[in-house]
Amino acid sequence: MQVSDQEQRTELDLEEITRKISFLDKWREIFSYCGLGTNNAIPQNHDGNHVSADETENATGIPQPRGQGHLPSSSLCSIPKPSIISSESGGSPISLAMATKLRQSLFGNTIHVFSYDWKKAYFRFHDPFSDLAFTLEVGKGGARSIQMAVQGFIIKDLLFTRKGKDCNFHSLCAVSKQEQQQALAAALAGILWAAGAAEKATVCLVTEHTYVTSNPDYSGDDFTERLQLFELLEKEATEKFIYDHLQCFKEEGGHGVILFLYSLIFSRTFERLQKDLDASSTHLLQPHAGGFLCRQAVLNMILTGRASPNVFNGCQKGKSQEILHGVLTRSDVGYLWWGKDTSEDDRLSQVGSRLKTPKLPIWLCNINGNSSVLFSTNRQLLSDWKGERRFDLYFYGGQPPQKKPVQLTVDTHSHHWERNQPGDGHGAGRRFSPVEMLIRTKWREATINWNGTIPFF
Known part of the structure; x- marks a missing residue:
């Protein structure tokens, strides 16, 4: 009868371990390595803190050093073991x-x-x-x-x-x-x-x-x-x-x-x-x-x-007559920048033509300190001025609410009724979204159609 009780307890222990492993699969090898079938103690380092997965064993079963520069306990479960x-x-x-x-x-x-x-x-x-x-x-x-x-x-x-x-x-x-x-x-x-x-x-x-x-x-x-x-x-x-x-x-x-x-x-x-x-x-x-x-x-x-620490073309002399290094050549992917606290003239003069006009129509964008990407599927967009009269761009901002890239239609025809209205220039930030203002740093006369999407960012 005593043997039967022992077997029953063993069965319960195994069921409990199996249940835990099913919810915590990433700790599977830690359980095996530490023999948790008979001992459920969580391994600790010499400071008495719990040992994370990357301090105990990697995905292939290679033991890792313990007690060395572990992450703060608040982030142990957030950052699993590295590959x-x-x-x-x-x-x-x-x-x-x-x-x-x-x-x-x-x-x-x-x-x-x-x-x-x-x-x-x-x-x-x-x-x-x-x-x-x-x-x-x-x-x-x-x-x-x-x-x-x-x-x-x-x-x-x-x-x-x-x-x-x-x-x-x-x-x-x-x-x-x-x-x-x-x-x-x-x-x-x-x-x-x-x-x-x-x-x-x-x-x-x-x-x-x-x-x-x-x-x-x-x-x-x-x-x-x-x-x-x-x-x-x-x-x-x-x-x-x-x-x-x-x-x-x-x-x-x-x-x-x-x-x-x-x-x-x-x-x-x-x-x-x-x-x-x-x-x-x-x-x-x-x-x-x-x-x-x-x-x-x-x-x-x-x-x-x-x-290069600067975005203008070539090299320039700074206020102290030191040489400031800018961009020397065009690249495959370009760069556009717009900040609401900076004047339009400063924005337009900051980023040089080599970054604004890359070899391919793809731009890394900085909008008020947030990174995003703007691109066209037309490889020849920047090679033919006729193609830049009216064209589509896709915008991906990486924000969780964005379920798909936004298709924007850019029209660079001169629209005097848009350009000369009161509120343009410095006031344009109140009328147009930051994405539109960013695009205007490259195509100054452009109007942008969001094709049914509510302007954001």
């Missing part, structure tokens, strides 16, 4: 000197670390075969502008690079999961290859080993210290390598945006980066509301391959 690779994969481990330069290039010091919104940011598409199949889900915070810049290159690949595909909006909505992955790999590889001056690209991935230890002059984050760097000498090889390791960039918990930013900096090299920047811009991120925003140099590095 990591074997330390025997053949890359070059990061050194303390490299980690220090990386931190200084980003923050201007070695003490700051990325905020929570950066750590949880990665590259995730909306559902395939949907109105937003070609778009990334973007969050809030400083990483958003990088996600939107990459979005521009994804659109470039899907619309204008794929062979045997029609260049129309419907083809974008018919994108499959595999096509999403291929487009993301192509976008990331193309950006890194351009940053490496078309000579080589460097891809950073996280391993299970820690190569750099914290010290009074360097604050570790249990992520940067585990990097390995992989150098690729061909663009095609870079794309294939990223595609083979795409889970590191597109899975939750992988710090995918940070990983891409690291790869971007190492591809550019610290030496080139120093030459790109000027005296007024010595690092790439700026503190904002408890987090960090990208300076223009980061966006320009993604768009043009150079970390």
